[in-house]
Amino acid sequence: MTSNSRQHRYQDERAFVLHSYPFRETSLLLDVFSREHGRVAMVARGARRPHSVIRGVLRSFQPLSLSWFGKGEVKTLHAAEWQGGQPYLQGTALMCGFYLNELLINLLARDDAHGQLFDYYRATLYRLAHETDHAATLRCFEKHMLQELGYALKLEKAFDDTPIEPEATYRYHVESGAVPDNSRDGAGSLILGLSLLAMAADDYSNPVTAQQSKQLMRMLLNHYLGGKILHTRELIKDLQKL
Secondary structure, three states, X not given: OEEEOOOOEEEEEEEEEEEEEEEOOOEEEEEEEEOOOEEEEEEEOOOOOOOOOOOOOOOEOOOEEEEEEOXXXXXXXXXXXXXXXXXXXXXXXXXXXXXXHHHHHHHOOEOOOOHHHHHHHHHHHHHHHHOOOHHHHHHHHHHHHHHHOOOOOOOOEOOOOOEOOOOOEEEEEOOOEEEEOOOOOOOOEEEEHHHHHHXXXXXXXXXXXXXXXXXXXXXXXXXXXOOOOOHHHHHHHHHHOO
16 A cells, blocks of 8 residues: 555555445546545546446445545545455345444545554454344444544443452443432433443343343433434334344
């Protein structure tokens, strides 16, 4: 991967298309997640023409090598090559992929690189294609995404740095973490210590942990999204209760 700062050209960058929008008569406006440059907006000129060489390449959930140039907020795509190795998502897995993309579009700032999150996103797409417990896969991604964005969950210790007790019941608060449950305080997300420790280990096999972790992650994401509604999450919830 090389870049020419004088001409603002970037060559053969690893990337995924998060979303594409029709632009003018024959082009596409892309929201791209690249490993070295984060989210980048770019226009793919002529990509909607019937004989465009990149028309069939710019698909979501497929690893790409992209080259682009430009100084402004919206760059110009120069070349795109499919890298292979990722099965196409289908059914519920496809809906989960759209949910991941919607999360990234709403939570990632432009031009802010997150290399480890990029790698985890790619690994998550692979899990969605090969595994059946999509809910567990989503919880893992949500947790690691928040960690990479600087919002790491405190799961093994309570708010006062005492170890989490598996048999205890807590309420998880966005700013302070896990607080021993007090029946007079209904704030926060109710969760067992056992579930917190399981989440720390990325283990969602226990049905109670699966349910409580879903509620906790929903509360946290709603907070960091600032009230934005994720349309794919609502659709998945209606279809599969993930």
